[in-house]
Amino acid sequence: MKRFTLIEMLIVMAIIGILASLLLPSLSKARAKAAQIVCLNNVRNIKVGMELFASENNDIIAKNYKSNRWNAMDWALGVDAFAGGAATPATGAYNFRPVSSPVFYGCPTTSTEGDLNKQVYDIDYGIPVRPGQLASYVGYKRSHIKNTSESIILADGYFENDNTRGRSTFKQEHAYDEITGFSTLKYKHVNTLANYAFFDGHAVGLRWTPEGDFRSKYMYDLYNLPDIGLNSESITP
Numbered sequence: 001m002k003r004f005t006l007i008e009m010l011i012v013m014a015i016i017g018i019l020a021s022l023l024l025p026s027l028s029k030a031r032a033k034a035a036q037i038v039c040l041n042n043v044r045n046i047k048v049g050m051e052l053f054a055s056e057n058n059d060i061i062a063k064n065y066k067s068n069r070w071n072a073m074d075w076a077l078g079v080d081a082f083a084g085g086a087a088t089p090a091t092g093a094y095n096f097r098p099v100s101s102p103v104f105y106g107c108p109t110t111s112t113e114g115d116l117n118k119q120v121y122d123i124d125y126g127i128p129v130r131p132g133q134l135a136s137y138v139g140y141k142r143s144h145i146k147n148t149s150e151s152i153i154l155a156d157g158y159f160e161n162d163n164t165r166g167r168s169t170f171k172q173e174h175a176y177d178e179i180t181g182f183s184t185l186k187y188k189h190v191n192t193l194a195n196y197a198f199f200d201g202h203a204v205g206l207r208w209t210p211e212g213d214f215r216s217k218y219m220y221d222l223y224n225l226p227d228i229g230l231n232s233e234s235i236t237p
Contacts, residue, residue, distance in 0.1 A: 004057065008208060029190065032109075036189035036205060038105035039124070039156045040098040044194050044203040046103050046125050047154055049083030051201075061153065062127060063236035065089045068136045070232045071225060076104055107156055124157045130222050139236040148199035151221040156188055156195035 054061055062079060064072035077096065080087035085101030097105060107124045129136045135147075137153065145151050188194040193205035196218070204219075215223070 023034065032190045035108040036193060036195065039109065039189065039207060040203055042107065043105040043125055043154050043156055043197040044201075046079065046083055047197040047201060047203065049079045049101075049103075052082035053079045054142055060141060060236065061106055061137050061142060061181050062153070063089075064138050065235065066093075068232045069230060069234045070129060070136050070237065072127075072136065072138050075138055076100070076123060076125075080104060092103045107188075107195075127150055127152050127154065128219060128222050130219070135223065137225075139230045139234060140228070144225060144228075145199045147221055149202070150218055151199045152196045153199050154197040154203075156179045157163045 018167055026236050050062060057063065057078075062075040065074050065077060067074055072090075074093060077087050077089045077093075080096075080100050083101040083103050085104060086099040087096055087101075087104075104125070109124075123138060127137055141147050142148075189205060195203065195205050197203040199221075209217075
């Protein structure tokens with residue numbers, strides 16, 4: 001029986017190390033892709049919950065309950081029950097995560113482990129707010145949306161200033177740079193994608209596109225919402 005010499009064993013170990021180094025990047029990409037798909041499914045499921053919410057709330061897309069509608073972070077408290085959770089509009093923001101549906105827990109790419117302040121602000125999945133000019137779909141009805149196949153209702157957000165949390169809404173100053181990651185080349189998923197759900201129900205991961213093209217194609221309805229008397233301090237009736 002042939003015995004391996006020390007040199008032969010070292011050569012075998014070196015070959016194994018080389019093969020492992022070639023394989024690890026592929027495994028890392030596979031894990032990142034899996035996380036992106038989980039987040040995409042979550043966005044799609046929340047959109048279904050919003051449809052059910054609207055069917056019982058006079059066709060309103062989402063409501064705000066305690067905060068002003070242009071910076072509303074509490075819309076999920078109304079939608080959560082329709083996504084399988086136990087949160088209600090009376091639930092405090094700091095108690096949101098322990099009782100909410102798993103689809104609101106935050107995307108796997110968001111680091112919230114060990115964060116004791118489990119609140120609505122932790123979620124990634126957000127409703128657009130028009131950047132630069134305050135406007136939001138919160139309080140509007142589905143009938144106000146004309147181009148349902150190209151109007152974004154939800155995004156899987158990225159909030160650069162505090163990497164331990166997502167954001168539950170597009171903030172005006174972050175709507176393109178940090179939520180999508182496009183302008184700063186800090187993409188949300190697989191270094192190339194950000195997840196979005198549309199009013200017609202489909203959800204996709206979109207790659208980089210110039211900011212003007214992105215807004216004109218996917219946020220046209222948001223920029224052209226009719227004036228129905230809502231303002232910054234409005235609480236949705």
